[in-house]
Amino acid sequence: MAKLYGSLEAGGTKFVCAVGDENFQIVEKIQFPTTSPYETIDKTVEFFKKFEDQLQGVAIGSFGPVDIDENSETYGYITSTPKPNWSNVDLVGLISKEFKLPFYFTTDVNSSAYGEAIMRKGVENLVYYTIGTGIGAGTIQRADFVGGVGHTEAGHVYVAPHPSDVANDFHGTCPFHRGCLEGLAAGPSLEARTGIRGELIDQHSEVWDIQAYYIAQAAVQATLLYRPEVIVFGGGVMAQEHMLRRVREKFAALLNDYIPVPDVSEYIVTPAVSDNGSATLGNFALAKKAAERLSE
Known part of the structure; x- marks a missing residue:
C-alpha cells in the first residue's frame, strides 16, 4: 500500500x-x-x-x-x-x-517557505513573503525555520510612511497597529486608499508605487536581518508582473548598495511552485x- x-x-x-x-x-x-x-x-x-x-x-x-x-x-x-x-x-x-x-x-508562510526551498535546489537561506489579504513571512536558515518561543510576525513590523500617506493622514488598515507593513501594504489598504478593489485598479495608478515602496522596505529588512540567498514574494498583490518590477527598483534605491546582494532579478522573485x-x-x-x- x-x-x-x-x-x-x-x-x-x-x-x-x-x-x-x-x-x-x-x-x-x-x-x-x-x-x-x-x-x-x-x-x-x-x-x-x-x-x-x-x-x-x-x-x-x-x-x-x-x-x-x-x-x-x-x-x-x-x-x-x-x-x-x-x-x-x-x-x-x-x-x-x-x-x-x-x-x-x-x-x-513557513510551509510556503519550506516548499520554495525544496524547489530551489541548493538554496538553504530563503525568505518567503505572502502579500495578499494579510502579510506574513517565513524564513529558512540552513534548512530550518527561524523562530524561538514562537513564529516571527514580519507582517507587523513598522515601516517608514510614504509621503502620500503622510499627506493624507493614512495609517493603514491593521486593527492592532498604526503604520505596520500589513496595514499599509496588504490588499485591503488598496481599497482603503482608493475606494476600488485592488484587482480593478489600473496598473498605471500611482497607488502601486506606494504599495511597492512598503514591500521594498520588507525586502531591505529581510536582507539586513537574514542575508538570504533569495527573497520570494507570493500572494495576490504580487501576481501582477509590474509589481515585481516596481519592488525591485525601489529595493535597489532603498538599499543603496550598502551591502552586496545577488542580481536583483534573481534575488527578488515570485514563487517557483505554480x-x-x-x-x-x-x-x-x-x-x-x-x-x-x-x-x-
Whole structure:
C-alpha cells in the first residue's frame, strides 16, 4: 500500500487540503471557504479520513498568530487573530484527535517557505513573503525555520510612511497597529486608499508605487536581518508582473548598495511552485519529517 502524506493550508479565506505520494506529487486536493471553525474543521477531517489507512503524517500550515511551542498549554491553537470567531481555536487538537497520526504544525508562510526551498535546489537561506489579504513571512536558515518561543510576525513590523500617506493622514488598515507593513501594504489598504478593489485598479495608478515602496522596505529588512540567498514574494498583490518590477527598483534605491546582494532579478522573485502550491509541497515534506521523527 502506497504511503501518503497530508497537507492542510489553513487560510483565513479558504482551507486547502491535499494528500501526496512519496514523491510529493498530489494525489487529491480540495479547497473550501473558511467559515465557522467547527464547520471548516469537520470538512477537513472528512477529507483526510478517506486516506487514513495510507496516511503517514499530516502537516498544517495555518494563518495566525498561532502557538507553535510544543511545551505550551495552547500548542496548536490559533490565538489572537482578527479573523472573527477563530481566536483561541484549538486547530491541531480538534483535527488530530480524529486520527492516530503524527502532526506537524507551523504557519502557512513557513510551509510556503519550506516548499520554495525544496524547489530551489541548493538554496538553504530563503525568505518567503505572502502579500495578499494579510502579510506574513517565513524564513529558512540552513534548512530550518527561524523562530524561538514562537513564529516571527514580519507582517507587523513598522515601516517608514510614504509621503502620500503622510499627506493624507493614512495609517493603514491593521486593527492592532498604526503604520505596520500589513496595514499599509496588504490588499485591503488598496481599497482603503482608493475606494476600488485592488484587482480593478489600473496598473498605471500611482497607488502601486506606494504599495511597492512598503514591500521594498520588507525586502531591505529581510536582507539586513537574514542575508538570504533569495527573497520570494507570493500572494495576490504580487501576481501582477509590474509589481515585481516596481519592488525591485525601489529595493535597489532603498538599499543603496550598502551591502552586496545577488542580481536583483534573481534575488527578488515570485514563487517557483505554480498555482500557489508552495505551502502544499512544504507541508508534504514536513508531514514526512513528522512521520520519520516518530519512527526514530
